[in-house]
Amino acid sequence: MNRPVIIVGAGLVGSLLAILLGKKGYKVKLFERRPDTRKTKQYAGKSINLALSDRGIKGLQLAGVLDDIMKISIPVYGRTIHNTDSSVYFQPYSADGKCNYSVSRAEINYTLMNIAESLPNVSIHFNERCTDVDFQNTTVTFENIETKKTSTEQAEIIFGADGAFSAVRLNMMLKNDRYQYQQFYIETGYKELIIPPDKNGNFMLTNHESLHIWPRKEFMLMALPNPTGDFTCTLFMPLEGKHSFEQLKTKEQVEEFFKIYFPDAVPVMPTFLHDFFHNPTSSLVTVRAYPWVINKVALIGDAAHAITPFYGQGMNAGFEDCIILMQLLEKHQHNWSIILNEYQQIRKKDGDAIAQLALDNHIEMRDKTANPRFILQKKIEQWFYKKHPDKWIPLYDMVTYRPDIRYSEALQKGYYQDKIMQEVLNQPDIEQNWETEKTEQLILHLLEKNPFRYQ
Numbered sequence: 001m002n003r004p005v006i007i008v009g010a011g012l013v014g015s016l017l018a019i020l021l022g023k024k025g026y027k028v029k030l031f032e033r034r035p036d037t038r039k040t041k042q043y044a045g046k047s048i049n050l051a052l053s054d055r056g057i058k059g060l061q062l063a064g065v066l067d068d069i070m071k072i073s074i075p076v077y078g079r080t081i082h083n084t085d086s087s088v089y090f091q092p093y094s095a096d097g098k099c100n101y102s103v104s105r106a107e108i109n110y111t112l113m114n115i116a117e118s119l120p121n122v123s124i125h126f127n128e129r130c131t132d133v134d135f136q137n138t139t140v141t142f143e144n145i146e147t148k149k150t151s152t153e154q155a156e157i158i159f160g161a162d163g164a165f166s167a168v169r170l171n172m173m174l175k176n177d178r179y180q181y182q183q184f185y186i187e188t189g190y191k192e193l194i195i196p197p198d199k200n201g202n203f204m205l206t207n208h209e210s211l212h213i214w215p216r217k218e219f220m221l222m223a224l225p226n227p228t229g230d231f232t233c234t235l236f237m238p239l240e241g242k243h244s245f246e247q248l249k250t251k252e253q254v255e256e257f258f259k260i261y262f263p264d265a266v267p268v269m270p271t272f273l274h275d276f277f278h279n280p281t282s283s284l285v286t287v288r289a290y291p292w293v294i295n296k297v298a299l300i301g302d303a304a305h306a307i308t309p310f311y312g313q314g315m316n317a318g319f320e321d322c323i324i325l326m327q328l329l330e331k332h333q334h335n336w337s338i339i340l341n342e343y344q345q346i347r348k349k350d351g352d353a354i355a356q357l358a359l360d361n362h363i364e365m366r367d368k369t370a371n372p373r374f375i376l377q378k379k380i381e382q383w384f385y386k387k388h389p390d391k392w393i394p395l396y397d398m399v400t401y402r403p404d405i406r407y408s409e410a411l412q413k414g415y416y417q418d419k420i421m422q423e424v425l426n427q428p429d430i431e432q433n434w435e436t437e438k439t440e441q442l443i444l445h446l447l448e449k450n451p452f453r454y455q
């Protein structure tokens with residue numbers, strides 16, 4: 001067919017979209033601001049591991065690349081919580097053994113770029129920074145980072161897959177009256193650290209097929225496993241104020257801090273002091289924008305909906321954007337005016353919902369995972385879900401393992417279920433007597449008023 005498409009940004013979503021459109025016969029040109037990171041390894045120290053779950057998996061399956069990604073992934077079945085006294089506690093993600101997959105952001109990006117480039121009608125152009133978009137003529141202007149030369153490219157459709165600080169979105173905002181835009185930073189930033197394998201190449205934390213969390217209210221340390229025996233850790237902490245990055249200025253301060261709050265992590269993190277001072281500290285932004293589509297130019301992935309990472313859904317949501325587009329492509333037989341408008345109508349609501357869910361989950365991971373009331377709530381929910389899977393699906397399951405439930409629907413149902421749970425937890429003696437007929441009947445009674453039935 002050879003209809004030309006430009007994708008700005010060869011990150012995770014841009015690369016997957018290129019594969020999907022390439023396989024449909026489009027002539028896809030991907031333009032990426034950075035040099036080819038497969039050669040420069042520029043990702044180092046800011047790579048982070050991502051939790052891939054069912055929405056993302058579905059997108060990879062649709063593109064026929066799931067097997068390639070599974071080779072670089074490792075299953076993760078729940079959270080291992082590390083207390084300050086070094087005791088640990090395992091919380092499964094789901095009652096029926098479902099899992100997420102831990103994958104390095106750099107590795108998944110390299111693999112998707114390799115597959116995209118192997119298609120004869122897809123090309124990637126590195127060092128090309130988008131500086132301008134013409135929405136009437138469907139053209140994009142790039143500046144080459146090395147030569148400083150500018151060039152203008154035209155296509156039938158342009159996608160802005162250029163991430164949280166999208167230049168395509170900025171052009172939408174600057175050139176269109178009443179463009180809706182909101183960005184806000186949370187007080188928490190993050191830094192990558194590492195737990196290497198032991199001298200035999202084995203994992204240094206037991207129960208390695210889990211997300212390890214050291215929740216400490218204002219801050220937390222997390223570790224996700226790699227197939228190579230190491231864990232990529234992320235320290236989330238306020239940028240300023242009490243218990244913040246700003247306060248940890250000297251090696252002595254960092255060492256003291258880690259010994260107090262992460263005592264069982266220190267022995268398995270031989271390079272934490274070096275990593276702490278050499279790896280960058282990054283901030284976390286949420287972006288809401290509208291419209292996502294102007295003429296034949298559309299935003300996708302983080303460019304449309306940058307969210308905080310606490311539900312592990314940013315990439316998954318971006319891959320789901322691609323699925324929706326592909327479904328609409330079939331439905332409207334490649335008529336892009338209709339496709340793009342319907343795409344934003346469907347997805348904007350879900351982008352806003354997952355942004356909210358991610359913000360809510362920050363509190364859950366940081367404060368609540370070690371809270372006895374919260375732990376009991378999770379147990380009751382899992383127990384009731386096993387008995388009545390047609391009446392109750394825990395929020396985490398809806399978001400992570402049920403692509404048939406939209407994010408916006410999960411958000412609404414989740415809020416309602418949480419209200420019910422708070423009432424259940426307020427029952428006298430609930431800590432001792434939760435696995436009872438009385439609790440079951442109470443939940444069933446409260447669900448009777450439920451406007452969101454699971455059919």
Ligand SMILES: Cc1cc2nc3c(=O)[nH]c(=O)nc-3n(C[C@H](O)[C@H](O)[C@H](O)COP(=O)(O)OP(=O)(O)OC[C@H]3O[C@@H](n4cnc5c(N)ncnc54)[C@H](O)[C@@H]3O)c2cc1C
Nearest residue numbers: 009011012013033051130162163301302309312314315316
């Ligand atoms: C700490 C952390 C943990 C996370 N954990 C998870 C997780 O567990 N699960 C999950 O699903 N998601 C997670 N995410 C989110 C995930 O990383 C993002 O949602 C995902 O990378 C978005 O993909 P994207 O392709 O839209 O954007 P990006 O990956 O940011 O790619 C955008 C690309 O566009 C390029 N670009 C930018 N500007 C220009 C320009 N002007 N011209 C040309 N190219 C440009 C960039 O160089 C980049 O290559 C996490 C994020 C963070 C920060």
